[in-house]
Amino acid sequence: MPSVTAAQSRLNVTTSVISGHLTHLEDRLGMTLCHRGRAGFKLTEDGAAVYEACLGFTESVANFQHQLHYIKQLDSVHGGHIRLCLIDQMPKFFYDALRQRLANSYRNNPLIHFSIDVQSPESMLEKLLSNESDIGVGYFGSFPPLLTFQPAFIETQVVCCGREHRSFHEPNKLTFEELEQDHHWVKRGYITDVSINHIRPKILSATTYQMEATAQLILAGHHVGYLPRDLAMRYEEMGLMKILLPDEASYEVKHHWAYRENLHKHVADFFE
Structure with missing residues (x-):
């Protein structure tokens, strides 16, 4: 007891x-x-x-x-925490390179801890400037002087329409002026029209902050909009989208790595 x-x-x-x-x-x-x-x-x-x-x-x-x-x-020499921000729907070759960087980081430093988030470019810059993120990669409409920018890759953006859109079955009859003036467009919430300096859509009737959201609006059949070529081609191969005026309406964007200059050692090692 x-x-x-x-x-x-x-x-x-x-x-x-x-x-x-x-x-x-x-x-x-x-x-x-x-x-x-x-x-x-x-x-x-x-x-x-x-x-x-x-x-x-x-x-x-x-x-x-x-x-x-x-x-x-x-917090020891072998270890550390890297907070990484990406935009969504990056090209396959970038994801391949990113996986290799991650694998190398874990191989050289098994205790490293990664946090990976998907953000719009504007949100990404805000997180970097407020020290809520260590590294970002995307294409940016501004380059704050407090951050360092390093070229990452160049990507082609193409205009697409969905299978239910009137331009899907006769894309060869479409003119640049009709595309610009007579179609409903998806506007990106994080990029200004000035950034697309070769085309001025007249009817901007939807706004998105992610590429996948843009794709869903295009697939619905009412809008056209820009998508990364890799993503657009996947949908086109499935018969769900059509790339419009690829020679006239497409454009290239430069993606950059963005980070603060005073990097911790484990963050700097990520770029080696």
Whole structure:
């Protein structure tokens, strides 16, 4: 049967000391935790609840210590945390190169921790400037002087329409002027019309911040819009889209890596 006496040898203190501590604890908590005496030791209902709470507290402390140990590892020379931002729907060759960089980082530094997020270019710059992200890659309408920009790759953007659009079945009859003036366009929420300096769509009746969202509007059949050529070709091969006036309406955009100049070592190593 549980008793204060049974705890004496384990704690290496006298029963009177144990009883004194229990009494002091009960006074502090304002409740009776256990019945103790000649009849033996038994937790009260409050005592059992406090005991369970103590077990939970002990587990939380152990988890905190484990997390703290992990954080210390990340902050050591071998370790670190890299917060990476991408725009969505990058070309296949970029994803291949990115996977190789990630693999090299883990090979050289097994304790490295990556957080990867998908953002619009404007949100990406805001996160970099506010130190919420370490590295971004995309095409940007502005180049804040507090950030460093490094060329990443060049991508071709093409105009597309969906299978239900009137230009899908007779794309060869479409003129540049008709495309510009007579079609409903998807506007990008993060890029100004000035950035598309060779075309001035008259009817901008939808706005998106992600390429996949643009694709869904185009697939719906009412709008035309720009998509990365890799993405557009995948839909075209499935018979769901048509690329319009590829020689006249397409344009190239330069993507850049963006980061703050004072890089941590593990972030700088990512670019090596």
